[in-house]
Amino acid sequence: MPEIPKTYNPREVEDKIYKIWEESGYFNPDNLDLPPKAEKFSVAMPPPNVTGILHLGHALENSLMDTMIRYQRMQGKKALLIPGTDHAAVATQAKVESDLVKSGKYKNPRQELGREKLLEIIRDFAEQSKATILGQIRKMGTSCDWDRMAYTFDKDRTRAVNEVFARMYRDGLIYRGYRVVNWSVKGQSTCSDEELVYVERTAKLYTFKYSKEFPISIATTRPETKLGDMAVAVNPKDKRYKKYIGQTFIVDIGAAKPLKIKIIADESMDIKFGTGAVGVTPAHSMTDYDLYVKHKLELVQVISKNGKMTAEAGKEYQNLSIEEARKKFVKWLEENKLLIKEEDITQNVGISDRFGDVVEVLPMTQWFVGVNKKIPGKEKCLKDLMREAVTVGHNGDAKQKIKITPDRFGKIYLNWIDNLRDWCISRQIWWGHRIPVWYRDKSQIPNPKSQINLKSEIQNSKADQEIYIGTEPPKSEGWTQDIDTLDTWFSSGLWTFSTLGWPASAKATTGKPEKLNDLKEFHPTSWMQMGSELVFFWMARMILMSTYAIDQIPFKEVYIHGILRDKAGRKFSKSLGNGIDPLEIIKKYGADALRLSLIIGATPGNDMRFFEERVEGYRNFVNKLWNISRYILQTKNDRANTEEIAIDKLTPIDKWILVETDVLIKEVGENINSYNFSQAGEKLQDFTRNYFADWYIEASKLENSPEKQKILINILKILLKLWHPFIPFVTETVWKKTGERRLLMIEKWPKEMNIVKLVKSSDIFYLVIKDIISAIRNARAENKIEPSKKIKAVIYAGRYANFIKENETLIRKMRTGIGELEIKKAGKKIDNAIYLAVGGIDIYLPLEGMIDFPASGGSAEGGEIIRALVKKIDKGEKQIDAINKNLADKNFLAKAPAKVVEEFKKRIKAEKENIAKLNERKRLLSNQL
């Protein structure tokens, strides 16, 4: 008999158990003892950013992924979860720079440290957070294959990045161009449209004219940019301005050169907004840039990269900050009586999500992925590929269609694609993949014939320059690599296949022989989970990259979860200081309790609040499971393990619990298969506590038998298996104590026993016994019968009399406090008794010697009970009325299924009986008062 402590102590076992798992090698599916044809199941872990420690959101993801992968492994599949981390280019550099500034040692780390030195510091920081993160993933119990660990910035992944870049360049999808981009002055880098967060602000809207003669007044919140205006756009239908369309006015508002303002017509102008006319500033507005292209205007940059006015803005403005220039220009307007109106409006301003400053729109030469360009040989563009993957399937193949759960995210995604502009992929930060492009002046070319010419879409590049693009640096001399780095999502987009050995020249596994069949075996990956905030950033890019580069969807199914919020419903954020370290929670309550609290109660796509109290509750539950095991293992007969259960020796409660176990196995499987992790967990919890512990184990104390011993240990083992994906640590720990040699993590998932066939439905009438016991407990509580007091019970059970006699012990002893029990088929009505009805069975609890009215609690107490009875009677009558209304309705009888009609009739009969009994009780009680 094993000694098992009274309380489960996760801190003592979790690390040890994880070590055993890890050393077993089974995290690596190649080590699983499986037939060659075993089904594959692969998941790529969303790589956490190496910007620090993991937060609760990561804990949620690890819980979901690990529950899924453990379940699949127990299904006998070749289950692979690939772990990894993300260098998170801009996020990491911004974090390190801000730490350096906060430390007080540096004011401008980039200037003071220089590229190499700063990169070294970032690299150290990244390595350190990587180590922390991997430790945290282990703490969560995540069963990922550490042999295949990847990092978006390691050698193999870098090779994949360069390969895709080169291919896209050759296909004309990546191009270098002079266009307007989002520019963070603080970060001194571009950012993509997705990297902006919009903040609502009040701003001043100025309405003015360029000059007294100018016929149209325009409105703006950015007066200083007007120094770069090239046109005024109006709606062609606008009667006020029609006559001016096509005219050009020359105005001098202080810029370096007088402005030539052309009046252009464009459908996109809103007649009703402002003055109905817009000053077009091609260089500093995305929409104005589109007008510039469409109407072939000129472009003048008046704001520079460092947020100061340029020489083009005019001598008076040059080198002024944006704010200074604005004041100055508004003042000039006032002085010249050109300012017509000044009003407050609210507007959305785009803020760089990493650097936090208002993003300026500036024209520059950058690298872009063209999403609307035809892919050579395909007659499709990248947008088409992105759409296809979630609609008709990649290449129209329904098998290559991604299933998105919940499906509403599919619509959001498609809508986003419609609005997608070319993706600016070059960044001016230093931490990240260097753009695999090298330049060399032509004068330095030893052999001019080897040169690769630039494509025509590259503007502003020097004609005497040669460009080399490739996965490896050029071998000849004189080359300089492009100084910029790539958007971090470029490498993340390759994640599902860059981690599986693509391109073939890269090694799939670290420290292992090359395994080039990984891609064949495990791609497309089976399943992916991610937060809803990553749908555009990541999901979209993975689909783009995977369908383009390897002609496959990245994953077959994607499960999107909401974000985790604090108990007040706020996002967790550093500025609010409401962050919670998962390790602290694990230390306090154990990883299993944390996992349960994150999985149970979470529904797909919806945000969820985190309550520490809930973790505490699940800690209690885990302890309950521990004690259930403790009881069974400490009292079990050693032979219970091996022998088959003899069906003919089973009592009704045995059959009942076996049938319920079967139902449980079925439901848990079904729920996990449909990603209802929460419901699967709830079902398990309900069974464990309310069926197994409270009824079966309690009953086994009263009616012990060798068969019960076997059933107890069998169901315990089934429960451990079913629970394992959710709470791996405690289940594995208990599993060891059952004497099993193999690890629970590689046990086969329980099969339904299909004993439904063996146990006839009549045996399920154990429910009758259960209800009798509940009713008696209930009556005792309601009637305030002292717990120590033994009562008498008379049961008129009709055709169930024999059946109930079989269960006499349970009825007597399961907290019913029955001293004397009579079970008959039928008998005389007993006056002066508490009268209970269970199905068609009558129960009398004679009051004599048991309870005195009004003596025990006074008439007040009796009255209380009567009032409760009246309430129940009312409720019952209302239900009868409602059902009768249906049954009296011809339409109902004609149209409702026969089954429903039958059910309603039964229900009304039962309800009537019940009310009769309640009335009888009421009458008896009233007589005594």
Add this chain to the structure above:
RNA sequence: GGGCAAUUAGCUCAGUGGUAGAGCAUCUCGUUGACGUCGAGAGGGUCGCAGGUUCAAGUCCUGCAUUGCCCACCA
């Protein structure tokens, strides 16, 4: 401006056309052996509002309200 979601017990949330659910909280009672990290019970709901479809609506449809999110615009 367009779209999406939510609105159910005091709180947090499940709910798949057919008797409104769980956990927590509250109240009552109990507990000397698996577990006080426990057990037995109770109370608490016109399912946001208004229409419609249906024999039957928390569930499907329409409109409205409130809250949140996404996208676009923000001249």
